[in-house]
Amino acid sequence: MAKYTRGTVKDFPGFDARADAEALRKAMKGLGTDEEPVLKILTGRSNAQRQEIAVAFKTLFGRDLVDDLKAELGGKFETLMVALMRPTRLFDAHALKHAIKGAGTDEKVLTEILASRTPAEIRNIKQVYQEEYEANLEDHITSDTSGYYQRMLVVLLQANRDPDGHVNDGLVEKDAQELFRASELKWGTDEEKFITILGTRSVAHLRKVFDKYMTISGYQIEETIDRETSGALEKLLLAIVKCVRSVPAYFAESLFYAMKGAGTNDNTLIRIIVSRSEIDLLDIRQTFRRNFAKSLYHVIQKDTSGDYRKGLLMLCGGEDD
CATH class of the missing domain: 1.10.220.10 (Annexin)
Known part of the structure; x- marks a missing residue:
């Protein structure tokens, strides 16, 4: 790993x-x-x-x-x-458990975790969830979700994404054409094609598919998803695409919107800062600075207060000039 x-x-x-x-x-x-x-x-x-x-x-x-x-x-x-x-190995399983516990489902948490974790990490989450809660994560998620959103989550939970390696250009062309036919060339959208391709192809393969799709259609894949889908499925597909392009950029954007406008989404802020603090928070910080023209440290300082702010800033680890 x-x-x-x-x-x-x-x-x-x-x-x-x-x-x-x-x-x-x-x-x-x-x-x-x-x-x-x-x-x-x-x-x-x-x-x-x-x-x-x-x-x-x-x-x-x-x-x-x-x-x-x-x-x-x-x-x-x-x-x-x-x-x-909270022990690292339990962190994601605990977040998912609380996202599907009680009335209502926190789809934001399901989307964030399952779109951004590697297949090995997802297999580990499922195992820990079974050990800790004596329950099957997939069963819990399917009982709390529905439709194409549920189906996309189930595909991700299988953790069977192709391993990164040699990219077959012929298959890249075929997948890009299939996505084009499933969306821009069709009345309505063939969501199943998006689910299969985005849920099972390797990261390196999908990056090439997105480039080829742009060449064929004249649109970024994100624009098509935005136009052709809606609700929880749209958010999940966009999260997968963003994570394929760059996981740190996905988290930088999530942090930016967690602190943008009136009020702060503290649950998102805490979850991302804590869960990524020993993984890639330096990369997230750098991407944040590049994409939003201000440092993560500065935005946390402005949008939080007291000992809570001090703790977040210590974990953030400094300014990016």
């Missing part, structure tokens, strides 16, 4: 789980909480190190660190610190 090295959060050198556990207990003991050590420690350690701190905390004090964080902190700051304590 790919070893990610473009994160902003790394292992802390000279790490001492017991010392960190003691510092956290001291910060939260008695009346009031000293948020500064909590901030500094939890944003300054890798997820693996945070899990060691949680074990040391329970060993030394017989207390659950996450329970103490929930009891002592509040609001968005608490949500961010608790998200940091």
